[in-house]
Structure formats: structure tokens, C-alpha cells
Amino acid sequence: MTGPSKPTKITSKAIAQDFLDSYDTFLFDCDGVLWLGKHLLPKIVETLDLLSSSGKKTYFVTNNSTKSRAAYSKKFASFGIMVDPEQIFTSGYASALHVRDVLKLVPGQDKIWVFGESGITEELKLMGYESLGCDDPRLDEPFDISESPFFTEPLDPAVKCVIAGLDTRVNYHRLAASLRYLQQPEVTFVATNIDSTFPNKGFILPGAGSTIESLACASGREPAACGKPNLNMLNAIVTAEHLERSKTCMVGDRLNTDIRFGVDGKLGGTLLVLTGIETEERATDATGDYALPKFFANKLGDLYELTQEES
């Protein structure tokens, strides 16, 4: 009996070429893989151009729900990377797909209460769903139960789902009003993603998962989570884009979300890059309680640099 083979480090032209030849589709995590905060990592544009000119399909998969796919494609453009919104899958979009394809809510009729930012509501709107909550300026007012329209007025019976995601405008008013909808058993509870934290400028900040945990605790309910590593997200991409799993490779910087996402989703390959939070030691430690990648590399740009070397 043999266990899974040891991860292969991409360190030569031959290995890089073999890796590229094995897949026709690449799914990329973004932060920590393509860029770090506002800084593009080395040889990213060149690597993506290489894939594109080799006829590979590329998709970008992010747990960031604060931006819509359209807004996210502008972020790519700011780095000089031209990406179609259709190549992008955010956890906000995955949540909207869940509402449409799993919950089968009816556009123009059923409504969604959003505890989160416009990256969720814009995707819902594109599918014809009306959102409540989110940017409503009345939620920015200090909470007064006798004055808040979200308590003095009845609940909207058309609301069939609460989607919760990262919202840096979190306040007691938003939490209390969202909880009121979550107390209705017929209202489904959906989370964009459950990352407890995320890195920013050298600090670790509270993630979507931490505020969602607050709503889960108060309501006594567990949400259906849509982002990585949840397979709802991968299944949505595979179905929408008719991908062949065995010919698809997930590229990311986190073992417990990105690589797990690819392994659990039975993709043909996984590539861990060490430009994010993981180390070579962890990437090759078979005694850890996490899935190991099939390949790993110091940086994504190594694919370009190695394949340009003279033989």
C-alpha cells in the first residue's frame, strides 16, 4: 500500500513543462499568489500570458466577497492583467449562485437580506434578486430599538434568505436586524466564507467567519458556507464552465483552504506557492493533519522563468 506521493517542487524547466502539460485549466487564488496587498508579485503577467498563449483556460477564485466580479476585474486591470469578469469567481458570486441554483429562490419575488458589502448585492442584482440590509444607510444609525425601522416595522415576508459575509461596517444595528430575520425558521442562512481572519499590511484582521460566528451564536444556527474550501464553490465553477476535473489544477497559497479545495474537489492537480503564509517545511510535512499539494513552487512566476531558460 502506498500513500499519496510526495509533493514535487517545481525547480527545473523539465518539471515546469511537465506540470503545464498535465492540465488544460488553472484555478487561481489571488492574494498571496498573484499579488500581496497592493504589490504585484514577480513575473505574474508573464506567467498568465504564457498560459493564455498555450491555450490554457484560467479562472480566479477568491473568498473576498466585498467586491463584485466586475469590480474585481478592475483590480486585475490596475495590475496590468486583463481578465474577463466571467473568469472570476468570488464568494459573493458563489453565494448568489447558491441562492439561485440550490435554494431556487425566485427572482423578482423572493428577497435576500444581506449582512455584507456590495460584492454580494451586485451579483444578486445581476440575477434579478432584490436585496435588503447591506448599504441601507438607516443601518449606520446607532441602534435604538424604539426608533429603528427594522424593529418598529414588521419583517418583510418576501425575505427567504440571509447571506452573511465580511462587512467592515459591522455594528449592533446590523447584527440585531440580521438576527431578527435569522429567528424565522423559513429564512435560510448562507455564509459567503468562513475565514476567521485575513492578513492586511502585516496585521491579522477579523475575517468574515468571525462576524458570521457572532450571528451563528446568537441565532443558534449554522450557515451553509459557499467559499473555499467548501465544494459548493468548486461545483458551481465546474458546472458553469464545463470543466474536466482531472485536467484542472488549483493554485493557491493556503494549505487549509486552497489546496484542500482542490484535493477535496478531486481536481487533477494542486500547486502551492510559497509567496503567502505557508513554508516549504509545512508543504512537505506528511505528518500534518492537512492535505498536501501535488506540486509546490517558491513563486508562481517560476513557471515563466524556468520555461524561458535555454535547454
Place this chain on the structure above:
Amino acid sequence: MTGPSKPTKITSKAIAQDFLDSYDTFLFDCDGVLWLGKHLLPKIVETLDLLSSSGKKTYFVTNNSTKSRAAYSKKFASFGIMVDPEQIFTSGYASALHVRDVLKLVPGQDKIWVFGESGITEELKLMGYESLGCDDPRLDEPFDISESPFFTEPLDPAVKCVIAGLDTRVNYHRLAASLRYLQQPEVTFVATNIDSTFPNKGFILPGAGSTIESLACASGREPAACGKPNLNMLNAIVTAEHLERSKTCMVGDRLNTDIRFGVDGKLGGTLLVLTGIETEERATDATGDYALPKFFANKLGDLYELTQEES
């Protein structure tokens, strides 16, 4: 082998008198027992006067951490009940006692970061401790990691503890700054109480426990909880007031906090009143997964009314 005896309902002068004769000290939960929101329940003043004129000691135990004991005694006065701040134990005070007596932090030297309201900081100040966070108006500003003094400036190394409690001014700035302290292993994490919700004007609102859960999730840490039903709180009262447990009775309206608090704390008696959230059915259901009270009554004022009946 016999199980615990069935709860006795206080329905006659004889039972009421027997109950009163069994204890020399009574600990009261407040909301749901003495008052409901802003409405005093019937015959409360008379019942407390009866206890006082019979030489009984009375204490008031609340998980509300937003008010100090001094502020809480004013609330009693507004109902016409004269209570000394020393008779009151709030979860904010219990947290301050924990800092002093268990963590043994040094007043005038060690500092405490407070995610919560002034009911915590005022009690800390009375013990000589300096608090950070809490009412600092800079925390009311929208969060900007490049501008926030809580991120552009180094952490205060004198901070040795984070106390978290209910704060209806919760926002991302407070969560992120509190998390930064919680990422320091030498900083202890204390929670005033872990109630996930609380009732207000017919609604169920997010409680201290729900926002604390958010910090616990983001930091990957579990706090030491000080409020009911945690015995830290009862032990603090018993020690401070030299109470004899067998002669002490806990009176409350919640089985899973108040009655459990008395039972786990091995007090001589427990009295459940049905003016809060519990029903007679639940109070006498021996198949439930909660501790039953020794006594129960429709309302606390029955003690006064029954003992005034002519024999």
C-alpha cells in the same frame, strides 16, 4: 436510590414560611424576577422589606455588565428599592474581581483593554486599574488600518488582559483593535458573561456571548467567563461576603443560568419564579437536561402575599 426531590411550588402560607425559615441569605437575579424591562413586578418592594425586617441578607446578581454597581443601585432606587452598591454583583464587577484576585494584576502598573461598556471600566477604576479601549472616541471612527492609532502605534506592553462584554457600540475598529491584543499570548482573555442573546421589548437581541464568540473565533482562543452560571462569580460573592452556602438561596427566572448557578454552586436552595422565560411545565420536568429548582413560585411577590394571609 432516590433522585433529587420534586420541586415544591410555593402556594401556601406554610410553605412560604418554611422556605423563608430555611435560609438566611438570598441572591436575586434582577430582570424577570424583580422587574421586567422598566416595569416593577407586583409586591417586590414589600417582599424585599419582609426579608430585610426578618434579618435576611439580600444580594443582587446580574449578568448585565453595561452598568457599574453604583449605576445599578440608581436603577433600583428608580423602582423605590433602596439597595447598597455593596449588595450588587454585576458581571463587570465579577470580571474586575477576576483580574484582581485570580490574575493578580497589579493596580497602577498593569492595564486592561476593555471591549465593553463603562460598567466594566468603572469597577476596574475603583480597584485602581487603568483601562484602554471602551469609551475611547477614536474607536468610534471608521476603521482605516493606515490611520488608526491602534495600528499605527505599537501595542501598550502594560496591557495584560482583555475583558470582553456587551457593547452596543461594537464596530470593526473595536473588533480589530481588541484582536490585536488577543494575538499576544501573554494577554489573558476574560469574558463578562456568555449569554448569546437577551430579551428586550419583545425582541431577542444579540448578547455579550455573541460578540465575544466573534473575538474567540478570530483569535482562536476561549475566554474565562465570569458571569452566571460560571462559578467564578458565585465564589467571588461567597468569599467577599463570607456566606454559608447551605443557608443561601439563589432566586432567578432562568433554569440554565440562575438555577444552574445555584445548583452547581452547591447552595442550600434555589427558587425559580415564573415571571421570566420559564414555564411550570419546564420547572417540573425531570426528563429535561437541566437542573431543577428546589422551589418555584408564580412570582416573587407570592412570598409576601402568602405570609400576610390570616392563618
